[in-house]
Amino acid sequence: MLHPYRLTKLVYLNFGFNQLFWIYSLIVAMLFSVSCENKQVQLPASDADNGGLILPGGFEALVVIDSAGPTRHIAVNDNGDIYAKLRFSRDKQGGTIGMRDLNGDGKADTLVRFGDYEDVGGSAVGVTIYDGYLYTSTVRQVLRNKLSPGELVPGSRTEVILTDTHPNVARNWHTTKPAAFDGKGNMYIPFGSPSDAGQDIDLYGPTGIPGGKGLDPSPEREMHAGIWKFDAGREGQVQADGTKFATGLRSIVGMTWSPLDDQLYAVVNGIDNFHTLYPALYSSWQAAVLPSEILVKVTEGADFGWPYAYYDQLQGKNVLSPAYGGDGTIVGRAAEFDEPVIGFPGHWAPMDLLFYQGRQFPDRYKQGVFVAFHGSTDRSPYPQAGYIVCFVPLADGKAGDWEVFADGFAGVDTVENTGDARYRPMGLAEGPDGSLYLSESNKGKIWRVMYKGDKKEFGEKQLQEMKRLTAHKTYIKTPVAGVDNLDKGSLLEGGILYNTYCATCHQRNGEGDNNRFPPLAGSERVLGEVEPLVASILNGIQGEITVRGKTYNGYMPPHANILDDHAVASISSYIRNRWGNKASPISPSEVRIIREKVVN
Structure with missing residues (x-):
């Protein structure tokens, strides 16, 4: 042509x-x-x-x-x-x-x-x-x-x-x-x-x-x-x-x-x-x-x-x-x-x-x-x-x-x-x-x-x-309930809540008191699977716990009746991204699912 x-x-x-x-x-x-x-x-x-x-x-x-x-x-x-x-x-x-x-x-x-x-x-x-x-x-x-x-x-x-x-x-x-x-x-x-x-x-x-x-x-x-x-x-x-x-x-x-x-x-x-x-x-x-x-x-x-x-x-x-x-x-x-x-x-x-x-x-x-x-x-x-x-x-x-x-x-x-x-x-x-x-x-x-x-x-x-x-594009695949929720916990709110409820024992630097209360910085529980961490905040911990090779035997009270899903998600997200920690944030939907599973 x-x-x-x-x-x-x-x-x-x-x-x-x-x-x-x-x-x-x-x-x-x-x-x-x-x-x-x-x-x-x-x-x-x-x-x-x-x-x-x-x-x-x-x-x-x-x-x-x-x-x-x-x-x-x-x-x-x-x-x-x-x-x-x-x-x-x-x-x-x-x-x-x-x-x-x-x-x-x-x-x-x-x-x-x-x-x-x-x-x-x-x-x-x-x-x-x-x-x-x-x-x-x-x-x-x-x-x-x-x-x-x-x-x-x-x-x-x-x-x-x-x-x-x-x-x-x-x-x-x-x-x-x-x-x-x-x-x-x-x-x-x-x-x-x-x-x-x-x-x-x-x-x-x-x-x-x-x-x-x-x-x-x-x-x-x-x-x-x-x-x-x-x-x-x-x-x-x-x-x-x-x-x-x-x-x-x-x-x-x-x-x-x-x-x-x-x-x-x-x-x-x-x-x-x-x-x-x-x-x-x-x-x-x-x-x-x-x-x-x-x-x-x-x-x-x-x-x-x-x-x-x-x-x-x-x-x-x-x-x-x-x-x-x-x-x-x-x-x-x-x-x-x-x-x-x-x-x-x-x-x-x-x-x-x-x-x-x-x-x-x-x-x-x-x-x-x-x-x-x-x-x-x-x-x-x-x-x-x-x-x-x-x-x-x-x-x-x-x-x-x-x-x-x-x-x-x-x-x-x-x-x-x-x-x-x-x-x-x-x-x-x-x-x-x-x-x-x-x-x-x-x-x-x-x-x-x-x-x-x-x-x-x-x-x-x-x-x-x-x-x-x-297939794995987030705008194509079916989202996983809770996991793909973008409404993660607020880090700013998480910092305020942490200082209110957690810093007394775990300290503002996340290193614990080196005696009864374990560090959160570098903690296997904090950086690992989501459920054990959230369950700990909701139900508390009583008895021995080993963190970074050291055993602690303090008492952590339950917060299930004090903190709602967004508050727990915010605290969890905050401590998973503070003091050198680098882990994915947690959403309120994830907390809700775990709460229904672990809280009596």
């Missing part, structure tokens, strides 16, 4: 294209199109480090653009042009981006912002190409523009296909409108639930109150928490013009039609705040891993149970929600609702899904679905999790175990705070040559993933190596 001279490494253009650029772009598009038809296009060179991504063997990646802005969903046209939806548009510059590679190196040379609309919130997603039209979703509306050959920015009139007329749409936390199409002229749009779990939001707000009950029956299920079907080409529609297709779906950000079985699929974000609202029923660990984020196959009339039920991926079944009498084990009426295709760990925040249909990847990737996880915000005090793109094998409608397909977005092993993650995966799109495009929302970085290995040799070896590289 003849590559035209590059005009500039990155050209930012607004609405005023001159004729020369349009003619130039049209020539480039025609050359690209002819080359594609004759299958002469060669994959561009990958970045030496794959743009920072970790991928299965044989896959490589390049960065298409490093920082397009806070990008949400993406779409790729037949000529390779990339479209991205920004989180919002409040600066009159347009909330959609068009990108074009002018010289065939895979990098975006032209970036154009367009779209004469404004978004009222930051949750807007949705940019999809269907039947020659570019569909764009804001918080309030679904718009479309006819795409013409050679155009990067559509010159056609903007058609308003759907408007959400709910007066509080901007306040709805889960107002996203990704569009899916069935190929028969129908468009499917989700309307998310305003509340977290069916609470009375007028009285208690979207998240409710501790121990609160949900409204029963839930009024939100009438016009929210479901998917509606519309005419894909009819202008001026409102929700009442559509048909309710399915219900019981709290928050959908990613939705698409599957070519595998000609059915609608969606990824759903689950309920939050289990421990905060129901501390007697759910530990902080349970709240971190539950409820499941789910992949659902949506048939007409389906009901997935929100807010009455949720899916527990650890038990493999629907259970009753706590706001409706559940305790984490009771099934009750939850048995009446549809179950998902697969349940992912809680709070991973699935944002998009894609059924791969290209010829570039190994054939196994045409029998399943890719899912992009934005990463959690609701797992504290455990590490935040997600921040990957995974692949779910599907056979006869049944899901196999999900696999990590793309890693390396987070940039750190332990994401203590959501802001620690360098990139957060967001959108998925397939290019005309079968490349997979991935977007992220922090800076608007977009990657192009290509397969350059031998498809016949791809298999278990590459998959197992990928598992080895990723």
Whole structure:
């Protein structure tokens, strides 16, 4: 293919294209199109480090653009042009981006912002190409523009296909409108639930109150928490013009039609705040891993149970929600609702899904679905999790175990705070040559993933190596209760408590009195396993004890009725990191488990 001279490494253009650029772009598009038809296009060179991504063997990646802005969903046209939806548009510059590679190196040379609309919130997603039209979703509306050959920015009139007329749409936390199409002229749009779990939001707000009950029956299920079907080409529609297709779906950000079985699929974000609202029923660990984020196959009339039920991926079944009498084990009426295709760990925040249909990847990737996880915000005090793109094998409608397909977005092993993650995966799109495009929302970085290995040799070896590289990442693995709790004891508080309760005997320098009370500095008991140390503080010690080769026979009183879990964790963490001691801190959750075990 003849590559035209590059005009500039990155050209930012607004609405005023001159004729020369349009003619130039049209020539480039025609050359690209002819080359594609004759299958002469060669994959561009990958970045030496794959743009920072970790991928299965044989896959490589390049960065298409490093920082397009806070990008949400993406779409790729037949000529390779990339479209991205920004989180919002409040600066009159347009909330959609068009990108074009002018010289065939895979990098975006032209970036154009367009779209004469404004978004009222930051949750807007949705940019999809269907039947020659570019569909764009804001918080309030679904718009479309006819795409013409050679155009990067559509010159056609903007058609308003759907408007959400709910007066509080901007306040709805889960107002996203990704569009899916069935190929028969129908468009499917989700309307998310305003509340977290069916609470009375007028009285208690979207998240409710501790121990609160949900409204029963839930009024939100009438016009929210479901998917509606519309005419894909009819202008001026409102929700009442559509048909309710399915219900019981709290928050959908990613939705698409599957070519595998000609059915609608969606990824759903689950309920939050289990421990905060129901501390007697759910530990902080349970709240971190539950409820499941789910992949659902949506048939007409389906009901997935929100807010009455949720899916527990650890038990493999629907259970009753706590706001409706559940305790984490009771099934009750939850048995009446549809179950998902697969349940992912809680709070991973699935944002998009894609059924791969290209010829570039190994054939196994045409029998399943890719899912992009934005990463959690609701797992504290455990590490935040997600921040990957995974692949779910599907056979006869049944899901196999999900696999990590793309890693390396987070940039750190332990994401203590959501802001620690360098990139957060967001959108998925397939290019005309079968490349997979991935977007992220922090800076608007977009990657192009290509397969350059031998498809016949791809298999278990590459998959197992990928598992080895990723399985122990704290944002991927299931956290161990207590052990992986990041809310360790406070060293500052531990120092104060130590001087109050311990220094009289063990001295401020941690060396003991060299007579009855042993040293803590260099103590095998202090630096060893956690349980003996914590048990000593809780139950006390009476009788002989040997420390650093010397025997002591003092008396240490029990503190179980004086110090709570956080205080014991703080003292323990303090003495394990003082006077030359270097040992891991101890969390209140660990103390709680030990207390239940050793204190009568």
